[in-house]
Amino acid sequence: MTVRPVSPKALDGEEKLEQSLRPATFGEYVGQEKIVENVKVYAQAARRRGEALDHVLLSGPPGLGKTSMAHILARELGVALHVTSGPALVKKGDLAGLLTALAPRDILFIDEIHRLAPAVEEALYPAMEDFRFDVVLGAGIGAQTMEMKLERFTLIGATTRTGLLAAPLRDRFPIQERLDYYAAAELEEIARRAAAKLALPTEAAGLGNLAARARGTPRIAIRLLQRARDFAEVEGDGTLTREIVDRTLTRLGVDEKGLDAMDRRILAAILDTFGGGPVGIDAVAAAVGEEGGTIEDVYEPFLVREGYLARTPRGRTALPAAYAHLGRSRPRGGQGELL
Ligand SMILES: Nc1ncnc2c1ncn2[C@@H]1O[C@H](COP(=O)(O)OP(=O)(O)O)[C@@H](O)[C@H]1O
Ligand SMILES: [Mg+2]
Numbered sequence: 001m002t003v004r005p006v007s008p009k010a011l012d013g014e015e016k017l018e019q020s021l022r023p024a025t026f027g028e029y030v031g032q033e034k035i036v037e038n039v040k041v042y043a044q045a046a047r048r049r050g051e052a053l054d055h056v057l058l059s060g061p062p063g064l065g066k067t068s069m070a071h072i073l074a075r076e077l078g079v080a081l082h083v084t085s086g087p088a089l090v091k092k093g094d095l096a097g098l099l100t101a102l103a104p105r106d107i108l109f110i111d112e113i114h115r116l117a118p119a120v121e122e123a124l125y126p127a128m129e130d131f132r133f134d135v136v137l138g139a140g141i142g143a144q145t146m147e148m149k150l151e152r153f154t155l156i157g158a159t160t161r162t163g164l165l166a167a168p169l170r171d172r173f174p175i176q177e178r179l180d181y182y183a184a185a186e187l188e189e190i191a192r193r194a195a196a197k198l199a200l201p202t203e204a205a206g207l208g209n210l211a212a213r214a215r216g217t218p219r220i221a222i223r224l225l226q227r228a229r230d231f232a233e234v235e236g237d238g239t240l241t242r243e244i245v246d247r248t249l250t251r252l253g254v255d256e257k258g259l260d261a262m263d264r265r266i267l268a269a270i271l272d273t274f275g276g277g278p279v280g281i282d283a284v285a286a287a288v289g290e291e292g293g294t295i296e297d298v299y300e301p302f303l304v305r306e307g308y309l310a311r312t313p314r315g316r317t318a319l320p321a322a323y324a325h326l327g328r329s330r331p332r333g334g335q336g337e338l339l
Contacts, residue, residue: 005227005252006260007298008063008217021194021222022068028193029072030218031186032065035177039069042175043076052105052152053077055128055172057113059162060179061301063219066158069179070109073156081107086115092123096135096148099127104151113157114164121169128155128172181216181305184208191221195240200229205242213249213258215302220258227252257306257325262290266299267308267322276323276331278315 003011010018023029026036039056046053053073058066074081082098089095089110098108110116116124126132133148157173159165170176182190188211195202210228214221228240228248236244253261269287270277285292290299300316303309308322323330 004260004262005223006215006220006254006258006263008061008215008219010063010219011223014223017226018219018222021197022071023065023193024072024075026072026076029065029068030189030193031182032069032179035069035179039073039175039177040076043073046105047077053107053154054174055155056157056175056177057162057165057170057173058156058158058177058179060160061181061217062160063217064179064181065218066179067109067111070107070156070158073154074107077105077107077154079103079105079107079154081109083109083111085111086113089116089120091117092119095120095123095127096133099133099150099153100148102151102153105153106151107154107156109156109158111158112160113169114159114161116169121166124155125168125172182218183216184211187211187214187216187218187221190218191225194222194225195229198225198229200225200232200240201238202240203242206240206245209242209245210240210249213245213254213256215258216305224249224252224254258302259325262288263299263303264326266290266295266303267318267326270309270316270318271322271326271328277317278312279317280315284316 026040029036043053056073058069060066071081080103082102084098102108123133126134127150131150131152133150135146135148137144137146155173162170162178188207191207191210191214192202195207206228210224211221214224224245225240228245231248231251232238232240232244235247249255255264259267265288266284269284270279273287274283281292281296285295288295300309300311304311306321307319308325310317310319320330
């Protein structure tokens, strides 16, 4: 698999560095003000009452700070954070092991909670609601259910796809917050702080250049910063300047709007091969040599959000911004004109 510099998901081996750059307190957590203000109040109230925080569901695209927020909440509450993920909980027993290990008020963090196996999800309901876990002993007619009492704990679920969450699960989270993409100024601040932690000298124009191309996503801003740091140290004088960022992103194939080669290939195919659309996702997939599902999940969200592409019932249609960005003139009276 090729490494995609603007992937919002963590690449292999990135976990460790991310942890060292992760904001440790709400004071270091940039942006998402409304959410931060709310959860701070909930955490403070729970702490004063000596109770576990209510269960929290954090949703939003990858790389926007869901895991970071869970870590900060644990720290704020002075409790331990136990981390797992939907796909890691294969059997009911995997969940039982985690739940019974929780101390009072601890946080269980389940990443990608939309990917829980049905049996595990079902076992989670009584745990969330009544802090109990039902164990079935034996099988068939002689089977008996034994109730295990759990400590009162907080479940923090994170998901990139709220739509895939079953309503009974979603409804069991009294606190639900949706994280949104970051403004360029916020990404600039995140990059500035990360650079300081890395002891990397920066120029404001360099940080601004980088933030504008990070697709609204802190994880991408931090990754681009690391690559720019390499270029600054090897090919520059060690400072992150506008020119160094330009050079880095050119080498990575990321253009001034944050699009990479595949993003541009998708737009070019729709414009040049399919007359601007509407065209079905499978036809686009065949034209660019990428899987339809991957295009939908990984590439399209950014292109749609930035107004290059529209998803219509009849297929994908290129919008005026796509023509402008790729330097194509729009056909008179064509789809691009109508939309
Ligand atoms: N609000 C923020 N302020 C500062 N850094 C952030 C923020 N959100 C995310 N980051 C940075 O981006 C990286 C990815 O964030 P993470 O919490 O792992 O995202 P998610 O869990 O939503 O995929 C973190 O390591 C952190 O350094
Ligand atoms: Mg995460």
